[in-house]
Amino acid sequence: MTENLQAKIDAYIEDNRERFLEELFTFLRQPSISTRNEGMHECADLLAGLMRGVGIETRIMETPRHPIVYGEIDKGPDAPTVLVYGHYDVQPPEPLELWTSPPFEPEIRNGKIYGRGTSDNKAQIFIYIKTIEALRAVTGDVPLSFKFMFEGEEEIGSPSLAPFIEVNKDLLKADLTYYSDSHVHESGRPIIILGLKGMVYVELTARGARIDQHSMRATGVPNPAWRLVWALNTLKGPDNKVAIEGFYDDVRPLTNMERETIAKIPVDEQTLLDFFGIEKFVPGRVEDGYYYNLISEPTCNIAGIVSGYTGEGSKTVLPSVAKAKVDIRLVPGQRPEDILAKLKRHLENAGFGDIEVEGGNFLIPSRTPIDHPALPVIIESLQEAYGLEPIVFPGIGGAGPNYVFTDILEQACFVVPHATHDQANHAPDESMDLAGFFNGIRTGVRVFPRLAQNLKAE
Amino acid sequence: MTENLQAKIDAYIEDNRERFLEELFTFLRQPSISTRNEGMHECADLLAGLMRGVGIETRIMETPRHPIVYGEIDKGPDAPTVLVYGHYDVQPPEPLELWTSPPFEPEIRNGKIYGRGTSDNKAQIFIYIKTIEALRAVTGDVPLSFKFMFEGEEEIGSPSLAPFIEVNKDLLKADLTYYSDSHVHESGRPIIILGLKGMVYVELTARGARIDQHSMRATGVPNPAWRLVWALNTLKGPDNKVAIEGFYDDVRPLTNMERETIAKIPVDEQTLLDFFGIEKFVPGRVEDGYYYNLISEPTCNIAGIVSGYTGEGSKTVLPSVAKAKVDIRLVPGQRPEDILAKLKRHLENAGFGDIEVEGGNFLIPSRTPIDHPALPVIIESLQEAYGLEPIVFPGIGGAGPNYVFTDILEQACFVVPHATHDQANHAPDESMDLAGFFNGIRTGVRVFPRLAQNLKAE
Numbered sequence: 001m002t003e004n005l006q007a008k009i010d011a012y013i014e015d016n017r018e019r020f021l022e023e024l025f026t027f028l029r030q031p032s033i034s035t036r037n038e039g040m041h042e043c044a045d046l047l048a049g050l051m052r053g054v055g056i057e058t059r060i061m062e063t064p065r066h067p068i069v070y071g072e073i074d075k076g077p078d079a080p081t082v083l084v085y086g087h088y089d090v091q092p093p094e095p096l097e098l099w100t101s102p103p104f105e106p107e108i109r110n111g112k113i114y115g116r117g118t119s120d121n122k123a124q125i126f127i128y129i130k131t132i133e134a135l136r137a138v139t140g141d142v143p144l145s146f147k148f149m150f151e152g153e154e155e156i157g158s159p160s161l162a163p164f165i166e167v168n169k170d171l172l173k174a175d176l177t178y179y180s181d182s183h184v185h186e187s188g189r190p191i192i193i194l195g196l197k198g199m200v201y202v203e204l205t206a207r208g209a210r211i212d213q214h215s216m217r218a219t220g221v222p223n224p225a226w227r228l229v230w231a232l233n234t235l236k237g238p239d240n241k242v243a244i245e246g247f248y249d250d251v252r253p254l255t256n257m258e259r260e261t262i263a264k265i266p267v268d269e270q271t272l273l274d275f276f277g278i279e280k281f282v283p284g285r286v287e288d289g290y291y292y293n294l295i296s297e298p299t300c301n302i303a304g305i306v307s308g309y310t311g312e313g314s315k316t317v318l319p320s321v322a323k324a325k326v327d328i329r330l331v332p333g334q335r336p337e338d339i340l341a342k343l344k345r346h347l348e349n350a351g352f353g354d355i356e357v358e359g360g361n362f363l364i365p366s367r368t369p370i371d372h373p374a375l376p377v378i379i380e381s382l383q384e385a386y387g388l389e390p391i392v393f394p395g396i397g398g399a400g401p402n403y404v405f406t407d408i409l410e411q412a413c414f415v416v417p418h419a420t421h422d423q424a425n426h427a428p429d430e431s432m433d434l435a436g437f438f439n440g441i442r443t444g445v446r447v448f449p450r451l452a453q454n455l456k457a458e
Numbered sequence: 459m460t461e462n463l464q465a466k467i468d469a470y471i472e473d474n475r476e477r478f479l480e481e482l483f484t485f486l487r488q489p490s491i492s493t494r495n496e497g498m499h500e501c502a503d504l505l506a507g508l509m510r511g512v513g514i515e516t517r518i519m520e521t522p523r524h525p526i527v528y529g530e531i532d533k534g535p536d537a538p539t540v541l542v543y544g545h546y547d548v549q550p551p552e553p554l555e556l557w558t559s560p561p562f563e564p565e566i567r568n569g570k571i572y573g574r575g576t577s578d579n580k581a582q583i584f585i586y587i588k589t590i591e592a593l594r595a596v597t598g599d600v601p602l603s604f605k606f607m608f609e610g611e612e613e614i615g616s617p618s619l620a621p622f623i624e625v626n627k628d629l630l631k632a633d634l635t636y637y638s639d640s641h642v643h644e645s646g647r648p649i650i651i652l653g654l655k656g657m658v659y660v661e662l663t664a665r666g667a668r669i670d671q672h673s674m675r676a677t678g679v680p681n682p683a684w685r686l687v688w689a690l691n692t693l694k695g696p697d698n699k700v701a702i703e704g705f706y707d708d709v710r711p712l713t714n715m716e717r718e719t720i721a722k723i724p725v726d727e728q729t730l731l732d733f734f735g736i737e738k739f740v741p742g743r744v745e746d747g748y749y750y751n752l753i754s755e756p757t758c759n760i761a762g763i764v765s766g767y768t769g770e771g772s773k774t775v776l777p778s779v780a781k782a783k784v785d786i787r788l789v790p791g792q793r794p795e796d797i798l799a800k801l802k803r804h805l806e807n808a809g810f811g812d813i814e815v816e817g818g819n820f821l822i823p824s825r826t827p828i829d830h831p832a833l834p835v836i837i838e839s840l841q842e843a844y845g846l847e848p849i850v851f852p853g854i855g856g857a858g859p860n861y862v863f864t865d866i867l868e869q870a871c872f873v874v875p876h877a878t879h880d881q882a883n884h885a886p887d888e889s890m891d892l893a894g895f896f897n898g899i900r901t902g903v904r905v906f907p908r909l910a911q912n913l914k915a916e
Contacts, residue, residue: 197674201772210735215785216655216855218759219751220730220739225760226694233691236684238809272678277668281678293677301676302683303775304766309783314659314818316785316857317761325767327673327774351696360772397674399774 001139001449009138009445013130013438021113023050024126024437028106028115034089034156040066047088047150050126054133056148063160066152070171073132073146080455081145082448083174085405086125086181087154090117091426098428111434112420118432119419124180125150127418127437131444143452147174158401165404175455176374177405177413178447180440182398183421185391187266190382190443192375193415195395196402197298198330198365200339204228205356206322212308215316225307228322231352235300235326235343240282242300242328244339244346248285252333254296257370258394265291265391295395299329329399336362364403368412370394377454378414381446385439416443459597459907467596467903471588471896479571481508482584482895486564486573492547492614498524505546505608508584512591514606521618524610528629531590531604538913539603540906541632543863544583544639545612548575549884556886569892570878576890577877582638583608585876585895589902601910605632616859623862633913634832635863635871636905638898640856641879643849645724648840648901650833651873653853654860655756656788656823658797662686663814664780670766673774683765686780689810693758693784693801698740700758700786702797702804706743710791712754715828716852723749723849753853757787787857794820822861826870828852835912836872839904843897874901 013020027050032043044060044067051058056071066089093103093116101107106115113123128148135142149172153160165172184190206224213221236242254262267290273279284293307322309315328339340359347355375392382390405413418440419425420433471478485508490501502518502525509516514529524547551561551574559565564573571581586606593600607630611618623630642648664682671679694700712720725748731737742751765780767773786797798817805813833850840848863871876898877883878891 199774201774203772208736213734214856215757215759215761216752216787216857217734218757218787219742219755219855220748221734222736222740223760225763226690227696229687229690229760229763230696232684232687238685238688276671276675276679278666278680282680284677290678294674297677299673299676301673301774301776302681302687302766303673303773304768304777305683305687305780306764306768308760308762310762310764310781314661314783314785315761316657316659316759318759319762322763323768325772327772329674329676397677398672399674 005139006446009134010442012134012138013441013445017438020130024113024123025106027122027126028113028117029104031104032089032117032152033092034066034153035092037066040089040152043088044069044152047125050129051148054129055136056129056132056146061164063153063164065160068152068160068164069148069150071146071148073142075142075145079145080452081147081174082451083147083149083172083177083405083411084128085177085179086128086150087121087152088125088150089152089155090120090122091155093428095428100429108434112431113434113437114429114431116430118430119183119423120425120430121154121181123432123437124418124440127180127440127444130441131448134441134445135448143449144455147172161401162404162408165408169409172409174409174411176411177409178416180416180418182415182417183419183423184417184436185266186421188420189388190386190390191393191417192378192382192390193393193396193417194370195332195365195367196398196400197395198334198336198403199363199399200328200330200336200343201360202326202328202340202343203358204231204324204326205358206231206354207320207356209318209320212320213318215318218318221318223318224322225319227352227355228305228307228324231347231350231355232302232324234346234350234352241285242298244300244342245349246342247298247339250333250335250338251298251331254394255370261370261392261394262291262295265393267291294397295393296331298331298334301327301329303327329397330365331395332365332367334365336364363399363401364407366402366406366413367395368406368414372412373454374412374414374451377450378416378447381443381450382416384446385442418443463597464904467592468900470592470596471899471903475896478588482571482581483564485580485584486571486575487562489562490547490575490610491550492524492611493550495524498547498610501546502527502610505583508587509606512587513594514587514590514604521611521622523618526610526618526622527606527608529604529606531600533600533603537603538910539605539632540909541605541607541630541635541863541869542586543635543637544586544608545579545610546583546608547610547613548578548580549613551886553886558887566892570889571892571895572887572889574888576888577641577881578883578888579612579639581890581895582876582898585638585898585902588899589906592899592903593906601907602913605630619859620862620866623866627867630867632867632869634869635867636874638874638876640873640875641877641881642875642894643724644879646878647846648844648848649851649875650836650840650848651851651854651875652828653790653823653825654856654858655853656792656794656861657821657857658786658788658794658801659818660784660786660798660801661816662689662782662784663816664689664812665778665814667776667778670778671776673776676776679776681776682780683777685810685813686763686765686782689805689808689813690760690782692804692808692810699743700756702758702800703807704800705756705797708791708793708796709756709789712852713828719828719850719852720749720753723851725749752855753851754789756789756792759785759787761785787855788823789853790823790825792823794822821857821859822865824860824864824871825853826864826872830870831912832870832872832909835908836874836905839901839908840874842904843900876901
């Protein structure tokens with residue numbers, strides 16, 4: 001794309017700024033609270049209308065819960081294709097009294113749009129609708145084929161997403177998946193996320209007597225809180241290494257390029273320590289380094305534990321049940337079913353076969369190769385749109401279902417956030433930075449023409 | 459005492475049955491809820507009046523909270539003295555809707571008196587007032603000197619009891635303490651309790667980040683739930699032996715007579731296992747046997763543990779704090795301050811000096827020697843009054859402040875319950891068995907004359 005054309009597109013975005021915001025506000029005003037099925041179909045219809053308005057061929061595809069809004073711009077069999085993902089459902093807005101302005105009456109203050117679902121994820125979806133509009137308005141066309149898949153269940157854990165993708169593999173096939181969620185770096189520098197962790201979330205239950213007993217019986221009646229403590233202690237000791245046999249066997253070591261990329265992530269460990277209010281980080285298994293471990297290491301975390309009397313003061317009870325919630329985050333190479341099987345085998349072998357293991361929330365880790373040819377193009381586009389050097393995250397600590405793209409659809413997946421770190425998603429006064437919103441569109445109109453060239457060249 | 463005289467006393471009790479109950483009901487009708495200071499002085503006055511009515515020289519002695527009703531019958535320096543202890547305060551009656559008849563309107567049904575404070579502890583105090591009356595009415599005198607100490611704070615943990623006894627050692631000095639609380643054996647056979655366990659109750663706290671974190675940070679931010687698990691694991695392992703260094707050093711081994719006495723306690727371990735709903739008892743440190751361990755072994759019990767998210771479903775949180783409540787029951791020889799110091803030293807030495815230890819609820823273990831000369835006399839009196847063979851418990855699993863008698867006053871202490879095991883103390887429909895009440899008086903009029911002979915003979 002010529003510099004002249006690029007300038008024209010930027011001018012178009014600038015000239016239509018107010019209208020873009022007005023349209024976005026219409027989208028934001030429509031509640032779409034998936035967890036209580038509030039306004040879901042209305043919002044899907046509204047989104048479909050916005051998409052059709054810019055020439056995306058759109059249909060609403062039902063799932064057992066909330067519909068997926070699917071759209072296409074088909075440039076024929078020779079054109080590269082990008083799948084744009086996002087979600088139009090939002091978190092419940094409560095507690096309402098903590099909002100400065102009503103959650104479904106978007107308002108601009110201090111350079112931010114405040115409202116429920118602004119950054120998470122409506123404005124970050126809307127970026128792509130306006131990207132299409134701007135490209136079409138100025139160039140008369142889009143540079144490659146698009147598929148859009150906007151789901152309505154992300155805030156309730158995307159229960160329909162994997163099954164939907166499994167049965168619609170052909171429909172959704174593309175050269176890569178590209179989407180915006182989460183937020184840019186605290187410094188304001190844009191980021192690109194290449195991978196999310198996987199997860200096994202289990203609840204461990206130890207049982208003792210039929211009902212709680214007076215603790216004087218502790219000489220005879222087994223205490224499940226002790227059994228749970230002993231069992232947990234075999235999973236991980238003070239060296240912080242997960243002791244489940246074979247746990248690390250399939251961890252794919254970082255590539256040199258991944259290691260070099262991680263080393264470039266800006267970090268001030270003392271500031272982080274102060275922020276967390278801790279004296280030092282837990283020791284790393286392979287080496288130290290906050291981001292090195294955050295990105296490359298799996299975890300085994302006690303997310304919750306409870307047994308017996310936990311109120312104020314003292315009560316002498318011998319509990320009848322003890323429970324722990326353990327979330328195990330996986331890195332590429334590890335498979336959830338395998339890790340769950342290893343955990344169960346470990347407990348059995350360690351003499352804790354009586355501990356009940358209820359597993360759920362399986363997520364396969366996802367990782368887009370860091371040498372993927374699209375990456376330099378995305379970096380270049382972000383650099384130009386933001387005027388700041390992007391930071392590449394080979395992975396992050398967070399888990400999520402990007403495996404549906406990388407493992408089920410078997411295509412690279414790039415997450416390119418445009419919200420700021422103070423977005424307050426899931427919280428009162430959620431906001432989307434105005435600059436981020438327009439930088440997102442400015443990134444979009446740059447990245448897709450470049451990807452068209454780049455993917456064709458492959 | 460001649461058989462003839464004994465028969466006359468029994469007849470007196472039988473003849474005055476209805477009046478005894480009427481007087482007891484007056485006592486029961488007066489609420490005396492220590493925890494909310496309801497009716498405490500009124501009840502103390504009423505009790506003092508009942509005591510004066512049978513010739514006990516009685517005064518009300520103030521404490522920082524609720525008064526102690528103190529009474530005496532002084533037979534001069536040569537007479538043996540018995541200190542009778544009890545408490546006139548009661549638990550709150552709530553939930554009221556679960557009572558068949560109102561808690562402060564005592565009612566007889568199915569051979570039991572129902573009402574708050576019946577068995578715990580008003581009827582079991584009143585037994586001794588009527589014992590004095592019956593002895594005096596028939597024999598014209600009582601056989602030995604009496605001291606009565608009825609406190610009003612037992613249901614709130616007796617905070618004034620030890621200090622009161624410390625400053626009134628001379629006043630309270632006696633040959634032995636004798637009182638009725640708790641209940642007889644499930645079989646209906648009377649029991650004698652010679653010891654209560656001591657206790658150290660601590661809350662252990664591990665701290666991590668300033669506030670809870672997203673669990674993706676688990677590669678860097680320490681998790682206090684893990685630290686607490688690791689620390690607890692060092693206190694006791696699956697062999698069920700307390701691993702605090704020196705924990706068992708001062709445990710006084712059972713005497714042969716204690717072991718023989720324990721062996722005589724009726725027990726059906728399978729019935730107990732079925733009742734608790736467990737497959738087997740935890741292994742004993744020295745040997746197996748439900749009562750052997752209940753009576754002779756100290757414990758280290760997790761009464762409560764909590765950290766992180768403990769609600770339904772999954773939440774991926776890295777907790778900032780983890781807490782455990784641990785009750786450690788002590789047997790004779792062990793001292794609470796020493797055990798607390800050993801616990802702290804152990805944590806320090808095991809690398810868990812960061813775990814905060816907040817201690818409280820110190821109780822010194824108490825044990826009356828099983829070869830005390832009063833014991834055969836009490837056994838004989840119970841056997842005669844009940845027509846059933848008494849069971850002697852050298853100790854029980856429960857902890858309590860009997861050390862104020864055995865260690866501060868340095869006198870033997872015998873607990874002789876007259877309630878039945880279904881008394882429902884602290885619960886709705888608390889009751890006192892009518893037979894138990896009258897058997898208590900029949901025991902009293904037998905045991906004190908015999909003790910007078912027995913203690914004089916020493």
